[in-house]
Amino acid sequence: MMQLTNKIAYTTCLLAIFAGGCGKKSTESSGDAAKTATTVTVYTAKEMEYTPVLSFTGTAEANREADLGASIPGRVEKIHFAKGSYVPEGALIAELSDEMLIQAEIELEAIRKDFERMSRLKEKESVSVMDYDHIKAKFDASQTKVNMLKKNTSITAPFGGVITDITVQEGENYTFIPSVSSDLKVQGGILTIRQLNPLKIAIEVNEKEIGSISRGQQAEVSFDAYPGEVFAGKVSYISPVLSTMNRTATVELTIPNREMKLKPGMFCRVSISMVPTTGVIVPLNALYRQQGTGEDYLFVVLGQNKVTRRRVTRGESKEELIHIPEIKAGESVVVDGKNKLNEGSPVEIVNR
Numbered sequence: 086m087m088q089l090t091n092k093i094a095y096t097t098c099l100l101a102i103f104a105g106g107c108g109k110k111s112t113e114s115s116g117d118a119a120k121t122a123t124t125v126t127v128y129t130a131k132e133m134e135y136t137p138v139l140s141f142t143g144t145a146e147a148n149r150e151a152d153l154g155a156s157i158p159g160r161v162e163k164i165h166f167a168k169g170s171y172v173p174e175g176a177l178i179a180e181l182s183d184e185m186l187i188q189a190e191i192e193l194e195a196i197r198k199d200f201e202r203m204s205r206l207k208e209k210e211s212v213s214v215m216d217y218d219h220i221k222a223k224f225d226a227s228q229t230k231v232n233m234l235k236k237n238t239s240i241t242a243p244f245g246g247v248i249t250d251i252t253v254q255e256g257e258n259y260t261f262i263p264s265v266s267s268d269l270k271v272q273g274g275i276l277t278i279r280q281l282n283p284l285k286i287a288i289e290v291n292e293k294e295i296g297s298i299s300r301g302q303q304a305e306v307s308f309d310a311y312p313g314e315v316f317a318g319k320v321s322y323i324s325p326v327l328s329t330m331n332r333t334a335t336v337e338l339t340i341p342n343r344e345m346k347l348k349p350g351m352f353c354r355v356s357i358s359m360v361p362t363t364g365v366i367v368p369l370n371a372l373y374r375q376q377g378t379g380e381d382y383l384f385v386v387l388g389q390n391k392v393t394r395r396r397v398t399r400g401e402s403k404e405e406l407i408h409i410p411e412i413k414a415g416e417s418v419v420v421d422g423k424n425k426l427n428e429g430s431p432v433e434i435v436n437r
Contacts, residue, residue, distance in 0.1 A: 125422035126436040127386055132414040133366045137359040137401050139297065141288040145308075145351045147279035148339060149244055154274030155181055155237040158260045161253050161275060168251050172242045172278060179240040179275055181259065186234040193227040200224040242278060250277040279349065282342040286318065288355055289333040297359055298323060304338055305356045308347065316340050316347070318355070364400060364408040371420045372399070372407070383412065384419040384426050386434065392419060394428045 159181040166172050203220045206212040253259045253275045286306065290298060304318040322337040338355065340347070373382045373394075381399060384392040400408030412418065417434075419426065426432070 122431040122433040123422050123425045125419045125432045127417040128368050128420050130365050130367050130412045130416045134363050136361045139357045141355045143286045143288040146285045147349050148283050148285045149280040152274035152277050153240050157237050160258050168248050171247050174245045176242045181238045183238045186238050189231045189234050193231050196224050196227045246278040246280040249279050283339040284342045286338045288336050290336045292332045295334050306353050308351050308353045365412045365414050366406045367418050369405050369407045371418045373423045384423050386417040391431050
C-alpha cells in the first residue's frame with residue numbers, strides 16, 4: 086500500500102513538472118514571436134488628382150545657323166564685323182576681290198550698247214528677228230553673269246545674328262575646302278552666323294508619348310548652369326516621321342534668350358505638363374530599392390499584420406508624393422521600418 090502511494094505521488098509530481106515546463110515553453114514561444122514583429126509606420130494609399138509630366142534631356146542650339154561663303158574662289162578683302170558681333174539682317178559682312186566682276190561689267194556695258202542699237206533697228210524692221218534674238222541672248226547672259234559675281238564678291242547677313250566663327254581672315258584666299266568646327270560640324274565658308282535669340286532645343290520623344298505633345302504647348306526648361314532657375318519654352322516643331330532605329334520623333338522647342346544668358350551647347354532638362362488626371366499616391370520615401378538593382382518595391386500590409394513585397398514602377402512625383410500604378414486606394418504601405426522587412430515579415434503598426 087505504501088508502494089502504491091509512493092508511485093501515485095511520483096507520477097503526480099512528474100505531471101506537475103511536465104505541465105509547468107510546457108507552460109514555460111509556450112510562454113517563451115509567444116515572447117519570441119512578439120519579438121520578431123517589426124515596428125513600422127504605414128500610409129494608406131489615396132487616389133488624388135495630379136498632373137503627369139514628361140521629362141527629357143536636350144542640348145541648346147542656335148535657332149538659325151548659316152555657314153556663309155561664296156560659290157567661286159577669291160581673296161577676302163574686308164570683313165566689316167568682328168567675331169562675337171551682332172549683325173542685323175541684310176547688313177554687308179564681308180567683301181571679296183572683284184576683278185572678275187569689273188571685267189564682267191565692262192563686257193556687259195559693251196553688249197548693252199549693241200543690244201540698244203539692235204533694238205532701234207528692229208523697230209525699223211532693218212534687222213532680222215534671228216539677229217535680234219542672238220544679241221538679246223548675249224545681253225541676258227552677260228547680265229546674269231554680273232549678278233552672279235556681285236553675289237560672290239559680297240556677303241550679307243541672311244538674318245540677324247551673332248558671328249560665332251571666322252574661318253578665312255582678311256587678305257587670305259578663299260577656296261571651298263570643308264573643315265570641322267568646334268562643335269564638330271562640317272563647314273566650308275568664310276564665317277558662321279548664328280541666331281541666338283530665341284534658342285532652339287531638340288528632344289527625342291518616344292512613339293508612345295508623341296500623341297500627347299502638340300505645337301504651341303508650354304514647357305519648363307532648366308539648365309545646370311543656372312540651378313534653381315526655370316525658363317519658359319514652347320513646342321515649335323514636331324517631326325512628321327519617326328526614327329526606325331529607336332522609334333522616336335524629334336521635337337523642337339524655342340526659348341527666349343533676350344539677355345543672352347543661355348549659350349548653344351548647354352545641357353538642359355525639359356518638362357512638359359500633360360492634362361491633369363487621377364491616380365493612387367503614396368509617400369516617396371515609402372519606396373524601397375533593392376541594392377545593386379534599379380528595381381523599386383513597396384511593402385504592403387496584409388490582413389494578418391504581415392507584409393508582402395510588391396515590385397512597382399515610378400509614376401509622376403511632386404514634392405514628397407509619387408504616383409504608383411500598381412497600388413490600389415486604401416492599401417497600407419510601410420513608410421518607416423521597411424529596411425528591416427522581408428517577404429511575409431510580421432509587423433507591429435504604431436501609427437494607427
